[in-house]
Amino acid sequence: MPGSELRQLQPDGARLPSFYSPPSGARETSHHDGDIEQPDFSLSARDPASSTLENDNDAALNPFPQATTPLTQPPPASLLSPAFTPPSTPGTATPSNAGAAEPRGIPVDSSIPTGGCGSKQPRLLETLPQVECIVRARIPTTTGAEMFLHLYTNNVDNKEHLAIVFGGNIRSKSLDAVREGETEMDRLVRGAYTGRLYPGRTTSGLAAAAPSGNDASSEKPAGPPLVRIHSECYTGETVWSARCDCGEQLDEAARLMSLPTNTAGGIIIYLRQEGRGIGLGEKLKAYNLQDLGSDTVEANLLLRHPADARSYGLATAMLLDLGQKDVRLLTNNPDKIRAVEGPHREIVVKERVAMVPLSWKGRGGFRAPEVEGYLKTKV
Template sequence: MGAFHNSSSAVDASDLALLDILTAPTRPTPRSLPRRDAVLDPLLIAAAAASGPHVTRNHYHHDFFPGVMVPRAESAWDWTKWTGEDASHKTERKRLAYVSKQAPRRQRLAAANKDETKENDVPCHTDALTPVDNVPHVSKKRRASLVSAQSTAAGENTYSTPDTLSSSKQLTNVKAEVEVKCMARTRIPTPHGPAFLHLYHNNHDKKEHLAIIIDPAQLSENSTPAPPIRSHSLDAVWDKNETEMDRITRGAYIGRLSATSHHASDPSDPARPSLPVNANVIPAPLIRIHSECFTGETVGSMRCDCGEQLDEAIRQIFQPVSVPSPDPSSKPITIPGRGAVIYLRQEGRGIGLLSKIRAYNLQDLGHDTVTANLMLGYQADERGYEIAGAILRDLGLGSANGVRVLTNNPDKVEALKREGVTVVEHIPMIPRSWQHRKQQIEQKLTDQDKDVLTQRQKEEKERMAGATLIGGGAVHGEDLDKYLRTKVLRMGHMLPLWLEDTAPDSSVY
């Protein structure tokens, strides 16, 4: 080895280092060699800074350089031909306007309390329902940031003045004329007889209201003694391309559907009734405007008589009607009962189920239903009947011969009249429990008679079925008496207080 070193003058340090690696007993640890390129490339930094704040060094490494690394672009792959942006024609960058989202305190409190309002307080501004629309128009929700950005870009004033606030409030309070459209109809068998359930959409709120039509004559394809109660919007032609099966599926048919019998209705040639009797002697249809009550109809709560009223209304509408015969020597003619129950989704007199439950707690503290609503910030009755009037017009009820209304509420009758509904008669709905009490008071029953009557009522309750959880039975109890008494004394309902001077006898229930 020494001779090799002495005889060769061309041996340099690298050769000696390689020889040490090959002849050493253990392999030395390799040293880390520094990178050939610099940690920061001055050329890339300068190019990124000259290109603007939106282009960084990362863009150059990922081929985002404008005009370069794009094969089809002009002067691509040739950096010498890229001139960049002309400084003389360079436009000044637009400054973004700062829009404060901190509204005045009164506006922030109003927005925070918006969730505490009643369910029907915010109107749904949708396009008018047209006969050719199969599904109502649903507007897409847009993020508030996009709306504010577009308003700023369009140069709109983002500040609210008292004048603009008052004008916007007036525009919000202006509601379009209520329009309804029957989306579907089907037959439903009830304990009292067959009925037709209609589901309605509208441009007033986001709820699906219902109409229970009781017209047994519609199950026959033959002519009927009285004009049929049918929905004009349902029977209308929605689309020129719709088939007969499309119309039948949504419920625009006549008679009763079966595998062998299905005929779509013809809006251009409606069924003409044959009148074996004088049309003037046929009583006006019997209707009821009923508001939704989950607690009374579904749970069977005895705080109110809503479930009992719904069943009683359907039962009374089904009762046949006797009309005089054209021949004076003949017996009166009996025709099926006909009418409708307009079922509005206005829980708790329009305040919603949540507030209604809270009002129940206030009632347990000693307040009545009117005071409880007022304490929660509502009126005694928040309901509206514009949709009910529109549904009645769609069904052809209340315009020509008028309707008979099942109700104890005089305000409801006046509201229907304002909607153009002709009310020829109003029929009170006396609670079943009060009817039993009145019978006992008038007949002055003995204890033995009371026992017999109580047993018969229990048997009838077990035997009779109804449209709600209460069914054919009677709602009773101390809570119900307070509820009905408040209706009569504080809301002006037309009900006689049968037991004003008589204590209730719970043994009759």
């Protein structure tokens, strides 16, 4: 990756290119900041322990109480998001700071009105889509953490949705199912194996994978996994857009799931519903409307699209295929809980986990009028 090469070539203290992150401190991303009146999201006038707003590619006020440990420095005066961009994630936590980075959450119960699951009633599909995992592969990351990338097909669209799985005890039932006429090599190539691949391996079973009998997939889960439902955002994840915080949210989710203390594993369901479901072309038109003065929601409506056209039935079906009935949902939006659980609560969200921006802890981030306006609109 080019960013990795840049990091290796830079001497200590040297200034990296402006597009490279994470920055050492909060940085300005627009030279027009002095000409634009920025909304005031200052937290300096209120106690950070009493109320915070967490950014997410879904948005809601954060009711979670803050830790009582005094901050070593006051929060920045701007509402910023965590600065995590590859190759620095995932798995950047060390044993010395892993506990401090542990995600916090609260129990929820969508079966009762006071269960902390939001007031909106999401539009749910009567039946869940049919999904099939057609291939998975081990992905070693630049920081040493490993994940398994699962590619899914379905019967409702022609897109290839993804599940990024952390932990060896989470497996796909449709991937592991025996397919007519396939050979052992076919199973190895599509990722339907236990243990690890190695040169010369010829069988997919546990005995061939680990003669000692020790295999990650046989470990008993330590509780519900941490789950993040993430919608594709090419601009925020690939081309360094400061109009949203989606890329940083994706990277932060991966970091939290790869912490050594997260023994239950984690799943990022990556849905190919760009631009809140309107597609990349329409999303770019919406950007132009935003430059003409509209906010995120107004731009979608002017293009005759819903403010949010996303659906989560595919995520529910994929989680079921991965053998998950109970999950801990990494989101700041209580209304997403029922949407993910499915029409008959096929999935049960046991806990909603906060996505806390590192910038609130004085650990970097970025400033831009666009992202601050975006976050204000989400709230």
